[in-house]
Amino acid sequence: MPTSVLRTALRHGWAGARMILVMTVILGIAYPLLMTGFAQVVVPHRADGSPVSRSGRDVGSSLIGQSFAGRPDYFQSRPSAAGDGYDPLASSASNLGPTSPELVKAVEERRAAASRLDGTDPAKVAPDALTASGSGLDPDISPAYADQQVGRVAAARHLDPGVVRRLVDASTTPRTLGFLGEPRVNVLMLNLALDRESSAG
Structure with a gap:
């Protein structure tokens, strides 16, 4: 495999890995915490399972x-x-x-x-x-x-x-x-x- 192709593949792979990491933090941690906090403030009884x-x-x-x-x-x-x-x-x-x-x-x-x-x-x-x-x-x-x-x-x-x-x-x-x-x-x-x-x- 030519060096330029390998570099391109690694660059794309690293970009994909960073995107997965960023989206995991945003959608897997930050967003659920934000929604949980919002629910606890607005409808705490329902947020706790009624x-x-x-x-x-x-x-x-x-x-x-x-x-x-x-x-x-x-x-x-x-x-x-x-x-x-x-x-x-x-x-x-x-x-x-x-x-x-x-x-x-x-x-x-x-x-x-x-x-x-x-x-x-x-x-x-x-x-x-x-x-x-x-x-x-x-x-x-x-x-x-x-x-x-x-x-x-x-x-x-x-x-x-x-x-x-x-x-x-x-x-x-x-x-x-x-x-x-x-x-x-x-x-x-x-x-x-x-x-x-x-x-x-």
Whole structure:
């Protein structure tokens, strides 16, 4: 290889290496630090993951669902396919198609479990009790699924069903801007409201 060609190749290689180094510092270090600082100033609660505290202790996040399985006195969350369930490090759907025998089996198992737990006709079990969300971390359920659980939760807590239903209504968020998405109920916030109601009673 002629010396001039080698020098040109080395010069271009060194220019490329410097560009990688500069862009790594700018986009890999400076920009993330700048955005993190901006978020901490403008929206600190969201920047920290929207933690929810009770009695000075973090009990979850308003943005990430969690399991309340085995607790009939709490509203149950939507099923999760993220890792072992609600694992933010393994956020994903099951990626099973609508004709997948595995998905059909899982849906039927969830239908039977929800029907037994809530005393609901299997044909009337809310759809979000049967399928996991795309992220596997959905913190919300539909008002229909919440309504399905009112009787069971009220009985477990010895509360009037009307009181529990009012808590559901108070915890229901309408469509964003009045037309985006669907009304939803944040399960963690509703369960914390239930705890406060039970303590007050």
